[in-house]
Amino acid sequence: MTGYVFLLVASVAVASVSQLLLKVSADRPHRGFWREYGNPWTLGAYGLLFCSTLLTVAAFRGLAFKNAPVIESLGYLFVLILSRVFFREKITRRKLAGNLLIVAGVLIFYI
Secondary structure (H helix, E strand, O other): OHHHHHHHHHHHHHHHHHHHHHHHHHHOOOOOHHHHHOOHHHHHHHHHHHHHHHHHHHHOOOOOHHHHHHHHOHHHHHHHHHHHHHHOOOOOHHHHHHHHHHHHHHHHHHO
């Protein structure tokens, strides 16, 4: 079971990195539709999102569906931390409170 939990956590981490790549692409100017959606950042992000989906499917082979929301909520924390590390975004009290409310809500629902 721990291997399946690891697969789901890895899936969430990969999806979080995918979101960061999409932000990098969105912050850059593009000269047309095809260059906007066909650039390496966007294609890489979509590729990682596909890999994340495959990891999630593999994880659900050994996990009950009721366990997934708890682990999936880690994605919000991963994005918050990765945005701080790579984009130097400030972690404000409001962002932190929002993330903690999301995780607390999922945990309460799970219990």
